[in-house]
Amino acid sequence: MNTANGEKLRWGLIGCGWAAKDFVAPALTASSNGDLVSILDPDPEALKMFRTVAPAAEPFTEADAFFASGIDAVYVATPNHLHRPLVEAAARAGKHALCEKPMALSVEDAEAMVSACEDAGVVYATAFDQRFHARHRKLRELVEEGTLGTICSARLQYACWLPPDWSPDDYPREHDNWRVDPSRAGSGALFDLAPHGLDLLQYLLDDEVSEVRAMGQRRVFDYPVEDGAALLIRFSAGTLGVHQVAYNMPDALPRRTLEIQGTEGTAISLNTMGQTPGGTLTLVSAADGGRRTVEVEPEEDRSPFLLQIEAFAGSLLSGEPFPFPPERDLATMRVLVKALGQISVGTAPDASPAASSGRS
Numbered sequence: 001m002n003t004a005n006g007e008k009l010r011w012g013l014i015g016c017g018w019a020a021k022d023f024v025a026p027a028l029t030a031s032s033n034g035d036l037v038s039i040l041d042p043d044p045e046a047l048k049m050f051r052t053v054a055p056a057a058e059p060f061t062e063a064d065a066f067f068a069s070g071i072d073a074v075y076v077a078t079p080n081h082l083h084r085p086l087v088e089a090a091a092r093a094g095k096h097a098l099c100e101k102p103m104a105l106s107v108e109d110a111e112a113m114v115s116a117c118e119d120a121g122v123v124y125a126t127a128f129d130q131r132f133h134a135r136h137r138k139l140r141e142l143v144e145e146g147t148l149g150t151i152c153s154a155r156l157q158y159a160c161w162l163p164p165d166w167s168p169d170d171y172p173r174e175h176d177n178w179r180v181d182p183s184r185a186g187s188g189a190l191f192d193l194a195p196h197g198l199d200l201l202q203y204l205l206d207d208e209v210s211e212v213r214a215m216g217q218r219r220v221f222d223y224p225v226e227d228g229a230a231l232l233i234r235f236s237a238g239t240l241g242v243h244q245v246a247y248n249m250p251d252a253l254p255r256r257t258l259e260i261q262g263t264e265g266t267a268i269s270l271n272t273m274g275q276t277p278g279g280t281l282t283l284v285s286a287a288d289g290g291r292r293t294v295e296v297e298p299e300e301d302r303s304p305f306l307l308q309i310e311a312f313a314g315s316l317l318s319g320e321p322f323p324f325p326p327e328r329d330l331a332t333m334r335v336l337v338k339a340l341g342q343i344s345v346g347t348a349p350d351a352s353p354a355a356s357s358g359r360s
């Protein structure tokens with residue numbers, strides 16, 4: 001592609017909140033094949049916070065001026081209900097878009113985003129950073145090369161503690177907890193966390209969801225979205241999956257666990273879900289129950305956001321297709337919406353938010 005400066009992709013970042021400050025902007029700034037050129041947020045206080053995070057980026061409060069600032073692609077990191085209008089605006093302005101999960105609040109909105117990008121001849125992708133985590137890539141290789149044998153089941157728990165007034169740790173300004181507002185979030189723990197799990201399981205198994213059954217709960221918090229959900233999943237090849245997401249699990253508990261079990265072994269991945277590199281991957285042999293730690297190369301063990309951003313920019317610069325087409329994200333969105341239609345949440349019987357901490 002022709003980029004504004006030829007060799008590096010010129011990025012614009014839309015939405016200067018928690019994800020942008022802690023994960024996206026540092027990755028865009030560190031990226032080897034891109035520059036963070038412009039940032040957009042209607043809130044001047046949010047932009048002020050970015051003076052230290054991305055000092056070289058030009059701040060904008062108006063979208064038109066931002067889109068005209070010589071950028072090639074945007075990263076959308078706003079609350080969920082704004083993904084559709086902002087991706088459509090980016091497409092109209094001829095900018096490629098990497099957009100945070102969940103894609104949108106509905107399948108219709110998600111389809112409209114993809115169509116807008118197709119019509120404008122720009123690339124759309126959803127920012128599922130978990131696909132780029134070094135240990136998840138390694139785990140996919142183990143599945144692919146048959147080390148685990150025939151895969152029978154997958155279990156994934158991704159949970160955190162999210163009280164009504166939740167704010168990211170050490171956040172320097174007042175934080176608007178839109179996550180508990182269904183009109184902006186879509187739903188609670190299901191829409192926030194399960195997109196990651198659904199996408200990751202499909203990536204690891206190289207398979208697609210053929211059936212889903214879901215239940216929800218409002219167990220601890222009395223906000224109008226579910227604070228937990230459990231999904232029973234059948235994959236096309238016959239593997240069964242259980243995916244649990246929650247806002248009601250104190251962060252000190254074991255809350256990020258992933259197990260893929262096959263006839264030859266089980267892979268256990270701990271603390272790899274989330275925004276950072278690291279965690280552990282252990283292989284248990286079906287032959288004798290022996291355990292070994294699976295190592296990853298130190299240069300691969302980098303921020304999954306950074307690896308994703310470099311992969312997206314790399315594909316645009318080289319003309320090679322991004323390996324995750326939007327059709328698979330639309331399919332995930334359909335599963336998510338189907339699950340949402342199945343969950344029913346009651347009132348909180350036991351509102352006792354005694355513990356507290358962050359969310360990741």
Ligand SMILES: NC(=O)c1ccc[n+]([C@@H]2O[C@H](COP(=O)([O-])OP(=O)(O)OC[C@H]3O[C@@H](n4cnc5c(N)ncnc54)[C@H](O)[C@@H]3O)[C@@H](O)[C@H]2O)c1
Pocket residue numbers: 014015016017018019020040041042043046076077078079080082100101102127129176178192274275
């Ligand atoms: N991949 C991950 O692990 C991960 C982690 C956190 C958040 N996210 C996703 O990132 C997105 C943002 O979440 P967050 O926690 O950073 O939210 P946040 O509330 O911390 O930040 C959102 C920012 O968007 C800004 N904004 C509002 N309207 C805007 C507009 N029209 N144009 C530009 N900016 C606008 C707000 O002023 C705010 O600064 C969500 O979609 C969330 O699901 C993903």
